[in-house]
Every structure is written in structure tokens, then in C-alpha cells.
Amino acid sequence: MKQLLVSLLIGSTTLPAQSIPFIKTAQLEHWLNTDSDTVYVLNFWATWCGPCVAELPAFEKLNEKYAPQKVKVVLISTDFKRNVESKVQPFVKRKNLRSQVVFMDESNPNVWVNLVSPEWSGAIPATLIIHKRKNVRLFFEKQMTFKELEANLRSVL
Amino acid sequence: MKKILTSLPAVMNILASKPAKIFMAAASLLLTTAVAMSFSLENTGGGYKIGDTAQDFNLKNVNGKNVSLTGIKNAKGYIVVFTCNHCPYAKAYEQRIIDLHKKYAPLGFSVVAISSNDKDLVPDDSFDNMKKLAKKKKYPFPYLYDETQAVAKNYGATRTPHVYVLDKDRVVRYIGAIDDNSEEPSLAKEKYVESAVDALLKGQEVAVKETKAIGCGIKWKKS
Numbered sequence: 001m002k003q004l005l006v007s008l009l010i011g012s013t014t015l016p017a018q019s020i021p022f023i024k025t026a027q028l029e030h031w032l033n034t035d036s037d038t039v040y041v042l043n044f045w046a047t048w049c050g051p052c053v054a055e056l057p058a059f060e061k062l063n064e065k066y067a068p069q070k071v072k073v074v075l076i077s078t079d080f081k082r083n084v085e086s087k088v089q090p091f092v093k094r095k096n097l098r099s100q101v102v103f104m105d106e107s108n109p110n111v112w113v114n115l116v117s118p119e120w121s122g123a124i125p126a127t128l129i130i131h132k133r134k135n136v137r138l139f140f141e142k143q144m145t146f147k148e149l150e151a152n153l154r155s156v157l
Numbered sequence: 158m159k160k161i162l163t164s165l166p167a168v169m170n171i172l173a174s175k176p177a178k179i180f181m182a183a184a185s186l187l188l189t190t191a192v193a194m195s196f197s198l199e200n201t202g203g204g205y206k207i208g209d210t211a212q213d214f215n216l217k218n219v220n221g222k223n224v225s226l227t228g229i230k231n232a233k234g235y236i237v238v239f240t241c242n243h244c245p246y247a248k249a250y251e252q253r254i255i256d257l258h259k260k261y262a263p264l265g266f267s268v269v270a271i272s273s274n275d276k277d278l279v280p281d282d283s284f285d286n287m288k289k290l291a292k293k294k295k296y297p298f299p300y301l302y303d304e305t306q307a308v309a310k311n312y313g314a315t316r317t318p319h320v321y322v323l324d325k326d327r328v329v330r331y332i333g334a335i336d337d338n339s340e341e342p343s344l345a346k347e348k349y350v351e352s353a354v355d356a357l358l359k360g361q362e363v364a365v366k367e368t369k370a371i372g373c374g375i376k377w378k379k380s
Contacts (some may be wrong), residue, residue, distance in 0.1 A: 014197070048245050050279075054318060078371045080245070080340045107344060110336040113369040122334075123316035123374035142373070 015094035019082060020077070023106035025112045031074070032115060037133045038070040039156050041149070042116070044104075044126045046079045047091045051143040052125040056095065058146035062151045062153065063099040071153065073099040078124060081105065162204055162287065201315050204313010211327045213359045214308045215301075216301035217284070218269065219291040224299040224366075226327060234330075236350060237321040239314040241272040241292050242372035243281035247317040249339050251294055254318070258298040259348060265317045266322075267316070268298040271308030273309035280377040309375055316372030322363070330357060333368030 016055055031040050045052035056075070063073040075097065079088050084103050092101050106112055113122045117139040120126055129138040129152055136156050138146075172288045217223045226235055240247045240255055258268035274282040291300045299301055303309055312321055323329035331353035336345035353363045 109371045110368045121315040122369040
């Protein structure tokens with residue numbers, strides 16, 4: 001916390017870092033199941049995961065480029081809970097992430113991994129592109145490039 | 158796998174001079190078919206499912222000796238754990254994996270830990286570093302280096318840790334997580350691997366056969 005305050009006081013030219021809401025399975029189910037014409041791009045990541053961190057700029061670019069459209073990028077952190085304040089929050093600030101970042105506050109992934117996709121083994125990075133109204137779900141258990149992300153998003157829009 | 162198969166003819170075509178091109182293309186096609194066939198014998202695609210019989214392997218242990226499942230004496234089964242050095246989830250489970258071995262090896266279920274990560278992508282997971290970790294943590298079980306990644310591919314392991322409990326005939330009886338709380342061992346309510354092994358020791362059916370957990374994706378070699 002101290003670190004956060006210090007870094008806030010020192011300040012930067014960018015917008016203040018977003019806070020990171022803790023979400024439960026119910027919120028995830030809301031994104032997965034609620035009828036909506038918004039396309040959700042749900043990315044499961046962690047600060048310590050090399051390929052996840054490497055693909056974040058692609059998601060940021062997607063988020064920025066498709067902001068005028070009904071596209072919502074959500075970066076769902078699966079870091080350890082004890083690290084949210086000490087690692088995830090400073091990371092989000094340092095990288096100046098603009099996509100919505102949330103923390104998956106469930107201790108047992110066995111209850112929610114299958115909801116995201118039965119294909120998902122639980123390895124990260126993983127990404128789900130979902131358009132409820134069109135009943136389209138595209139799932140990827142791998143590191144994505146911007147090109148791949150955009151092509152898949154466009155196929156859904 | 159797909160990549161290897163598709164890139165082979167391409168490479169051969171590049172190597173081929175113009176007159177030999179047609180012949181080489183035909184040869185590469187044949188070779189591709191042969192390669193595909195030899196893989197299909199080893200790999201059912203998508204890895205093992207519950208009830209499949211796992212192939213034995215022969216991998217280099219951190220003590221320099223090779224280890225195979227059939228070489229483990231008096232085994233009533235095996236707890237095969239795909240893990241690695243660097244992954245925070247694997248680290249969180251280090252002690253629990255040691256405890257599993259201490260509890261179950263005397264009962265005939267030894268832990269066999271395997272690291273399949275590409276050392277070029279994750280230098281922390283090199284064989285030398287595996288040796289260091291095994292020494293530091295006094296691993297009482299084999300910690301094997303799956304350098305070609307063939308074993309992980311055969312099993313269908315995708316993350317660390319990723320556990321396969323096999324019975325004495327190497328039939329896969331459980332696939333998944335060690336327990337239901339990676340961050341806090343004391344808060345784990347369901348100890349999946351223990352329950353599976355306990356059931357097998359009693360000659361019973363494993364109740365929860367498959368679970369999922371978040372883990373670090375196995376770092377596959379770039380081909």
C-alpha cells in the first residue's frame with residue numbers, strides 16, 4: 001500500500017491506475033451467460049506468466065482500437081490473492097493497462113475453469129471471445145498475437 | 158506436431174534442386190506419411206483419458222540415472238506429476254508433492270516428477286537447475302527431464318503441476334489437480350490425489366476422476 005501511495009504521489013503523466021475489482025464465479029457466469037450484443041474478450045493471465053505478459057500489448061491494442069464498438073476486453077488475473085496488492089496492482093500501474101483488469105477471487109479453479117470452456121485444461125494464457133447474442137464462443141489455450149486476436153474478433157462482430 | 162508434419166516437405170522442397178524437385182516432393186510426401194504413422198503409434202492425440210493405459214518411459218533423473226515406471230520395485234501404482242522449477246503454482250505445491258511421496262511411497266505409490274519445459278524458453282528449468290532444486294528441496298522422488306517433451310505430449314499434460322495417478326498396470330485412474338487450493342495448503346478442502354490413491358489402495362473406484370486447476374502452460378519448444 002505504501003508503495004502504491006508513494007508511486008501515486010510521485011505521479012506520472014498518464015491516468016491514475018485503475019483499481020482491481022475482485023470477482024467471483026457469479027460475475028464470470030454473468031459475462032458468459034447473459035444475453036448481450038457486446039463481445040467480451042476474456043483473457044486469463046498472471047503477472048508471473050511470461051507468455052501472458054508478452055501478449056498483453058495485443059489485448060491493449062485491441063481494447064483501444066475497438067473501444068467505439070461493443071467490445072469489452074477483460075484481463076482476469078489468476079495471480080495468488082496475497083499478491084494482488086503487492087504485485088498485480090503495481091504491475092497494472094507500471095504497464096499503464098487500460099483494459100479492465102479484475103482478480104479471480106476463487107480458490108478452487110475446478111469450479112469455474114469448465115464454465116469458461118470444457119476444452120480448457122487450466123493452463124494460462126487462455127482467452128475466450130464470446131458473443132452471447134450470436135451464440136459464438138471462440139476459445140484459445142495459447143499465446144495470441146494482435147493479428148490473431150483481431151481476425152477472430154472480426155469474425156464475431 | 159502439425160507444424161513438424163507440414164514443415165518437413167517444405168524444407169525438403171527448399172533443399173531440392175529444380176530437376177530433382179518432383180522426385181523430392183514425392184519422397185517428402187512418403188516421408189511425411191511415415192512420420193505421421195510412427196507418431197500415431199505413440200500418440201493417440203489429445204493425450205490420455207481415464208481408463209487409457211499409459212506408456213512407460215525412460216527418462217534421465219537428476220541423479221544421472223534413467224528411470225522408468227516398470228523399474229520402480231513393488232509399485233502398486235504411480236503418482237506422475239508434471240511440474241517444473243520456475244512456475245509459481247509448481248512452487249506452491251513443492252512441499253505437498255514431497256508429502257505425497259512420503260505418505261504414499263511406502264504404500265506402493267511413488268511420486269514420479271517430470272519437467273518437460275523447454276530450457277531455452279525457461280532457463281530456470283534446465284536440467285542443471287532441476288538438479289539444484291532437487292538437492293535443495295531434498296526431493297525423495299525421481300525428478301525427470303523430458304527433454305524431447307514426448308512424454309508430456311503422450312500424456313496430454315499441458316500445465317504445471319498436472320497430475321496423473323496410474324494403477325499398477327499403468328491404467329490412468331485420475332487426471333488433474335493435487336487439491337482444490339493452490340495458494341493455501343491449509344485451506345484445501347478436497348485433496349484429490351490423496352482421495353484417488355486411497356481409493357486405489359482399497360481396491361475401490363476413484364470418485365473424482367478429473368479436475369482442473371490453473372497452472373503455467375508447459376513451455377513447448379518453438380519449432
